[in-house]
Every structure is written in C-alpha cells, then in structure tokens.
Amino acid sequence: MTTTAPAGPLTFDDVRRDPGRFRVLTGDRPTGRLHLGHYFGTVHNRVRLQDIGVELMVLIADYQVLTDRDVAERPAEHAEEIVLDYLAAGVDPTQATIFAHSAVPALNQLLLPFLSLVSVAELGRNPTVKDEIAHSRQSSVSGLMFTYPAHQAADILFCKANLVPVGQDQLPHLELTRTVARRFNSRYAEIFPEPEALLSAAPLLLGVDGAKMSKSRGNAIALAATADETAALIRGAKTDALRHITYDPAGRPEVSNLVLLAALCLDRDPYEVAGEIGGRGAAALKAVVTEAVNERLAPLRERRALHARDRDHVRRVLREGNERAAAIADTTLTEVRAAMNMVY
Incomplete structure (x- = not known):
C-alpha cells in the first residue's frame, strides 16, 4: 500500500x-x-x-x-x-x-x-x-x-x-x-x-433559511429529527415570491434547494420534480419535500431508535x-x- x-x-x-x-x-x-x-x-x-x-x-x-x-x-x-x-x-x-x-x-x-x-x-x-x-x-x-x-x-x-x-x-x-x-x-x-x-x-444543500446548512445555526434537518420536527422546519423554510416552481440554483437558490432535497430523497432529477409541481406554488413544494424527506429517513430513524436503546x-x-x-x-x-x- x-x-x-x-x-x-x-x-x-x-x-x-x-x-x-x-x-x-x-x-x-x-x-x-x-x-x-x-x-x-x-x-x-x-x-x-x-x-x-x-x-x-x-x-x-x-x-x-x-x-x-x-x-x-x-x-x-x-x-x-x-x-x-x-x-x-x-x-x-x-x-x-x-x-x-x-x-x-x-x-x-x-x-x-x-x-x-x-x-x-x-x-x-x-x-x-x-x-x-x-x-x-x-x-x-x-x-x-x-x-x-x-x-x-x-x-x-x-x-x-x-x-x-x-x-x-x-x-x-x-x-x-x-x-x-x-x-x-x-x-x-x-x-x-x-x-x-x-x-x-x-451537491451542496443549504439550510432551511437559505444559508449554509450548519448544526450551530439551527437551520439543519438532523437525521435524528422526528417526522413532526422535520415537517415544522420545512414549513418554515425560506422560498421566494414567484408561484411557479422551477429548478434554478443560481437564480432561485432557496426554492431550488428544496427541490434538490426532494429530488435527492426520491432519487430523481430535480428538473423533473420542479416540473411536476409547476404552478402549485411553495406550499405544494414544501408538502412534496416533507413527504420525501420523512419517507427517506423513516428506516434510518427506526434503526437509530433501536441502537439508542442499547x-x-x-x-x-x-x-x-x-x-x-x-x-x-x-x-x-x-x-x-x-x-x-x-x-x-
């Protein structure tokens, strides 16, 4: 070696x-x-x-x-x-x-x-x-x-x-x-x-406030977070004033970060995820992200809880x-x- x-x-x-x-x-x-x-x-x-x-x-x-x-x-x-x-x-x-x-x-x-x-x-x-x-x-x-x-x-x-x-x-x-x-x-x-x-x-994931995701900033979704805690963080995530959802990391970083998070959790292309949400707005985007994150983390949370008991x-x-x-x-x-x- x-x-x-x-x-x-x-x-x-x-x-x-x-x-x-x-x-x-x-x-x-x-x-x-x-x-x-x-x-x-x-x-x-x-x-x-x-x-x-x-x-x-x-x-x-x-x-x-x-x-x-x-x-x-x-x-x-x-x-x-x-x-x-x-x-x-x-x-x-x-x-x-x-x-x-x-x-x-x-x-x-x-x-x-x-x-x-x-x-x-x-x-x-x-x-x-x-x-x-x-x-x-x-x-x-x-x-x-x-x-x-x-x-x-x-x-x-x-x-x-x-x-x-x-x-x-x-x-x-x-x-x-x-x-x-x-x-x-x-x-x-x-x-x-x-x-x-x-x-x-x-890819670089931003925190829910649009800044760098960091443990010390309180803007990160911890792997140990509950489904309800995750949903609350995503509900409060920063977006922008445009209703139509697009994936444009340079022009719309906060919205694109949420799209990317959903895409990563779903193993899908972020442009396709954004296209499906389209004109349904930020509320629909956050609902998609919440479901995707919680579904992706569910088995991880289950394993963590099991290990935490020992x-x-x-x-x-x-x-x-x-x-x-x-x-x-x-x-x-x-x-x-x-x-x-x-x-x-």
Missing part, C-alpha cells in the same frame, strides 16, 4: 473496479448530531464504499473541534450521537473502524515529524486554513488551527489510507498530505502511500474502533521511529 498513486481524482466507478486495494479515511467533527447535508454530502457515500468492499476508517475528530473554538463542548456526548447516526445510516462496525482522535495517541504523535517536513509558508497559504481563519469565531487564531493541514496528514497517513473523499475545494489539503508522504519517503524510508482523491459530486453497544463500537485504530497507529509510529533512527 506504499506505492505512489496518480494525482488525478478518482470517481466511484474507478474505485468499484478494484475496491479491495483501497483504504478510505474520512470523518466528522463532533459538534452535534449529523444532518441531511452530512448524509447526502458524505455519509451515504461512505456506506456505498463500504458495501462494495472498500476498507473504511471513520474519524470522530474531537481534537479538531478545538481549531476554531476555545473549548470542545460535551465531546463524549456528541461523539456518541454521531456513532448513532453512523449506525443508523448503515455504517457497519464489523466492516468499518469508527474511532476518535483523542483515543489514538500514536496518530497525534505523527504530527511532530510531519511538521518538520512542511514550511510555515506552505501551512499559511493553504486555502482552507485561510478560509477557516477568516471565519473563525475566536479573537485570535490558535496554533492548532495553523497546523491543521499537517494534523490532517497524520489522520490520513497513520493508517496508510490511500483514498480520501474530498470536494474540489479540499484538494489543496490532500495535496499537502501527498507532499508530506513524498518527503518522508524520500528523506527516511518508503512507508507512506500518496493518497488519491475521490472527488465528491455531492447505549452500551454504541459505546462498545467506539471503544473497539479506538482499539483497532490505536493498534494500527502504534505499528505505523514504530515504523516511523525506526526509519528516523529513533528507536532507543
């Missing part, structure tokens, strides 16, 4: 041709329950990858919560809720490893040698870091925020993941990980793969995932120390 990979992003069809050669690293920050944006953006695709035979490593990035916050609020509680969301969505802990940053010390120790392989300028010009700094809620930016790309490289390389699902805007992050792997291999020993990008075609199982999933990830990280760190002649 240490061969150099081509730099071009792959597609799901590319991966499906030989799923057994891939190990995927992906994850979420535990800042609250997952929502529909997470589901259609990443979680659903993780299950698809798992189901075709790709090895899946799912990180609950609790340390990364601290990159733009003074403290991590209720991390253990949020981590447990995210595990519930994963299980409900179909992530199988017998096929996937679900683990937390803070439970894998050897992973985080890789940050130190990795930082020696990148310059301050390379960290500073990373566009994702620039954007996070610009939108940070803190009065000043922590060192953890600044070193985030190198920490992400440790997340990916500790388990020698060779495939990382990313959006187009995240490619620079992955390129820095590839740079770290390449420089370590050249300077010390051939240990790490240069991971490939699995470019996500997932919290010991949920905690055991995370504990066993932590143990598997820690064993992998320990092995990798031993290799790194040997390559750097630091075994005493």
Whole structure:
C-alpha cells in the first residue's frame, strides 16, 4: 500500500473496479448530531464504499473541534450521537473502524515529524486554513488551527489510507498530505502511500433559511429529527415570491434547494420534480419535500431508535474502533521511529 498513486481524482466507478486495494479515511467533527447535508454530502457515500468492499476508517475528530473554538463542548456526548447516526445510516462496525482522535495517541504523535517536513509558508497559504481563519469565531487564531493541514496528514497517513473523499475545494489539503508522504519517503524510508482523491459530486444543500446548512445555526434537518420536527422546519423554510416552481440554483437558490432535497430523497432529477409541481406554488413544494424527506429517513430513524436503546453497544463500537485504530497507529509510529533512527 506504499506505492505512489496518480494525482488525478478518482470517481466511484474507478474505485468499484478494484475496491479491495483501497483504504478510505474520512470523518466528522463532533459538534452535534449529523444532518441531511452530512448524509447526502458524505455519509451515504461512505456506506456505498463500504458495501462494495472498500476498507473504511471513520474519524470522530474531537481534537479538531478545538481549531476554531476555545473549548470542545460535551465531546463524549456528541461523539456518541454521531456513532448513532453512523449506525443508523448503515455504517457497519464489523466492516468499518469508527474511532476518535483523542483515543489514538500514536496518530497525534505523527504530527511532530510531519511538521518538520512542511514550511510555515506552505501551512499559511493553504486555502482552507485561510478560509477557516477568516471565519473563525475566536479573537485570535490558535496554533492548532495553523497546523491543521499537517494534523490532517497524520489522520490520513497513520493508517496508510490511500483514498480520501474530498470536494474540489479540499484538494489543496490532500495535496499537502501527498507532499508530506513524498518527503518522508524520500528523506527516511518508503512507508507512506500518496493518497488519491475521490472527488465528491455531492451537491451542496443549504439550510432551511437559505444559508449554509450548519448544526450551530439551527437551520439543519438532523437525521435524528422526528417526522413532526422535520415537517415544522420545512414549513418554515425560506422560498421566494414567484408561484411557479422551477429548478434554478443560481437564480432561485432557496426554492431550488428544496427541490434538490426532494429530488435527492426520491432519487430523481430535480428538473423533473420542479416540473411536476409547476404552478402549485411553495406550499405544494414544501408538502412534496416533507413527504420525501420523512419517507427517506423513516428506516434510518427506526434503526437509530433501536441502537439508542442499547447505549452500551454504541459505546462498545467506539471503544473497539479506538482499539483497532490505536493498534494500527502504534505499528505505523514504530515504523516511523525506526526509519528516523529513533528507536532507543
């Protein structure tokens, strides 16, 4: 798994041709329950990858919560809720490893040698870091925020993941990980793969207020929401003054977002969904969206409720995932120390 990979992003069809050669690293920050944006953006695709035979490593990035916050609020509680969301969505802990940053010390120790392989300028010009700094809620930016790309490289390389699902805007992050792997291999020993990008075609879902869907904004439909809570959120969703429903993301973002949400839940084309609603207006659109979302989430909610009745199982999933990830990280760190002649 240490061969150099081509730099071009792959597609799901590319991966499906030989799923057994891939190990995927992906994850979420535990800042609250997952929502529909997470589901259609990443979680659903993780299950698809798992189901075709790709090895899946799912990180609950609790340390990364601290990159733009003074403290991590209720991390253990949020981590447990995210595990519930994963299980409900179909992530199988017998096929996937679900683990937390803070439970894998050897992973985080890789940050130190990795930082020696990148310059301050390379960290500073990373566009994702620039954007996070610009939108940070803190009065000043922590060192953890600044070193985030190198920490992400440790997340990916500790388990020698060779495939990382990313959006187009995240490619620079992955390129820095590839740079770290390449420089370590050249300077010390051939240990790490240069991971490939699995470019996500997932559409961006807005919140019900027309802004970016976010747990902290209260504009997201949580996977754990009840049918009635979902209906209330959709009833209050922002639309526009035009009665005829069309799918025009640039010209009518709020209406188009609702159309897209229905289309995703129904596995249909958004233009067809909009065409069927036509002149029946926003009320009809919201009724279609509510029915589609609740129907799509019904089996997920049922599975979530079932798992929620056995919290010991949920905690055991995370504990066993932590143990598997820690064993992998320990092995990798031993290799790194040997390559750097630091075994005493």
